[in-house]
Amino acid sequence: MSSRSLSGHASAAANPGYRGRFAPSPTGELHAGSLLAAFASWLLARQAGGAWLVRIEDLDPPREVPGAADRQLRALAGFGLVGDETVVRQSRRHALYQAALQDLLDRDLAFACHCSRSDLAASGGIHRFCVPRTAQREGRAPQPAIRLRVHDDTAIGFDDAIVGAQSQDVARAVGDFVLRRADGYWAYQLAVVVDDADQGITDVVRGADLLDSTARQIALQRALGLPTPRYAHLPLLVDAQGRKLSKSDAAHPLDPADPLPALRAAWRALGQDEQALIAVETVTQLLDAARVSFSPAQIPQAAAGLAAMHNDPCANAV
Ligand code: GLU
Numbered sequence: 001m002s003s004r005s006l007s008g009h010a011s012a013a014a015n016p017g018y019r020g021r022f023a024p025s026p027t028g029e030l031h032a033g034s035l036l037a038a039f040a041s042w043l044l045a046r047q048a049g050g051a052w053l054v055r056i057e058d059l060d061p062p063r064e065v066p067g068a069a070d071r072q073l074r075a076l077a078g079f080g081l082v083g084d085e086t087v088v089r090q091s092r093r094h095a096l097y098q099a100a101l102q103d104l105l106d107r108d109l110a111f112a113c114h115c116s117r118s119d120l121a122a123s124g125g126i127h128r129f130c131v132p133r134t135a136q137r138e139g140r141a142p143q144p145a146i147r148l149r150v151h152d153d154t155a156i157g158f159d160d161a162i163v164g165a166q167s168q169d170v171a172r173a174v175g176d177f178v179l180r181r182a183d184g185y186w187a188y189q190l191a192v193v194v195d196d197a198d199q200g201i202t203d204v205v206r207g208a209d210l211l212d213s214t215a216r217q218i219a220l221q222r223a224l225g226l227p228t229p230r231y232a233h234l235p236l237l238v239d240a241q242g243r244k245l246s247k248s249d250a251a252h253p254l255d256p257a258d259p260l261p262a263l264r265a266a267w268r269a270l271g272q273d274e275q276a277l278i279a280v281e282t283v284t285q286l287l288d289a290a291r292v293s294f295s296p297a298q299i300p301q302a303a304a305g306l307a308a309m310h311n312d313p314c315a316n317a318v
Contacts, residue, residue, distance in 0.1 A: 013084065018050025020203045022081070023192070025057045026069035029253050030076065032262070033207060033237045033245050038081050039266045040234050041205035042287075043294045053199055054083035058091045059186050078256025079263060080283040088199065090191050097186045100194045100224055101146060101179055109223045110179055112144035126175035143184060147176040148220060156215035161232035163208065163301050168215035177216055193217050197226040208233040209244075235300050237269060259283050263290075271298035 013019070022038040024030070030038075045052035054076065056069045073087065104110035119131045127147060150171045157167040170177075179190040196204060196217075211233045221228050237245045254262045263286055264277055276293035280286040 013045075013049060013051035015049035016051075018045060018048035018202055019053065019200050020045035020048075020050060020205055021053040021055055021196070021199065021201050022076075022083075023055040023057050023195075023206070024069075024072050025060065025063070026065060026072060027060075027063050028065055028068060030072045030256075031245070031254060032266070034072075035079060035254055035262055036237060036266045036269055037206050037234055038076060038079070039263065039290075040232075040270055040299070041203075042081050043270075043290060044203065044205055044232065044296060046291045047294055047296075048203075050202070051084045052081075053085050053088070053201070054081075055088045055195060055199070056090065057188070057191065058089055059188070059191055061185070075254065075256040078283075079254075079259045080287045088195065090186075090195065093191075093195065093198075094186070096194050096198060097180075097191055100190065104148065104179070104223060105146070108149070110146050110148050111176075113147045113176070114142065114144050114182075116142075123175075126172075127177075128171070128175050143182055145178050145182040146180040147178055148223060150174075150176050150219065154219055156218045158214060158218060158228070158231060160211070160214075161230060161296070162235075162299050163211065163233050166211065166214070168212075170215050170219050174216060179220075189213060189216050189220060193220045193224065193226065196229055197221070197224075201229050203230045203232065205232045205234065208236050232296075235269070235302060260286060263287075271300045273298075 020041045022034075022041050024034050024038075042052050054073070056072075058064060058069055069089070076082065101110065113127065113130055115127060115130055117125070120127055122131075152171050154170040155167060156170055157165065159165050177189060178187045180186055192213075195201075214231055214233075218228050239245060260280070260283065263283070264274070267277060267290060268274060272290070272295065273293060277286055277289050280289050
């Protein structure tokens with residue numbers, strides 16, 4: 001059966017009202033934290049009978065690792081996690097971001113800004129108005145950044161499916177935020193909002209490190225007249241010492257050739273019942289069993305210990 005989402009994207013999903021996604025940046029190998037986000041977003045999409053998409057967020061060449069995107073996709077496939085639609089790569093979608101930016105500029109909702117980091121140091125990096133610029137005084141005119149005009153008291157509230165009610169005064173917390181950087185690259189906030197809308201994403205499931213970006217994304221959705229998806233922010237993984245795992249942490253590489261231990265560990269980190277996967281012997285069996293017994297209400301709000309993610313033969317001896 002095929003159905004069509006509101007956004008007009010073809011989808012084989014039984015429930016066109018649910019479209020989830022996993023959107024890795026190719027800044028390193030697929031690691032425990034990214035597998036957790038991929039697996040949880042896949043589980044929630046599958047349980048809803050919806051579609052699950054993969055989008056490569058390759059808009060920051062200085063931070064990218066050559067070949068990482070393809071290795072991430074191959075690793076995901078090794079874990080049985082394959083998107084339902086063609087993988088989208090942000091690096092091929094500049095025209096979409098440019099159109100959104102132009103729309104905001106045309107309506108005076110965005111503006112060019114030459115302020116440098118040091119210009120904004122006095123306000124803690126938060127931009128509320130442009131300040132006299134060293135570069136301009138010295139006759140240098142760097143390419144401006146483009147910022148969203150954030151009005152005072154732009155309080156954004158949303159109800160996160162895992163961490164509950166959230167609110168942020170975007171003007172005070174982050175100010176006029178960047179949409180296109182002074183180095184010419186697109187800011188994550190603009191690209192993610194444009195792509196989530198263009199792909200008809202209804203449910204954003206990702207790590208809690210991005211919780212703080214969500215109010216900005218909602219402000220931008222409102223400025224662009226785009227719908228706001230539902231949000232669910234997963235617990236961050238921490239190492240045995242309770243330290244946050246960095247996104248490109250290569251210290252815990254996953255082995256897609258031996259996928260069951262890492263999937264079982266991610267399942268435990270999601271607070272799920274280990275017994276449900278006790279008898280499985282293949283990735284397909286594991287994903288089938290996981291889909292059936294997945295209980296979103298069990299996902300912990302607090303950081304999940306990486307001890308659960310180690311390929312410890314005892315921990316995974318089920
Ligand atoms: N590309 C981002 C990352 O790898 C995730 C963006 C998102 O899920 O909104 O952290």
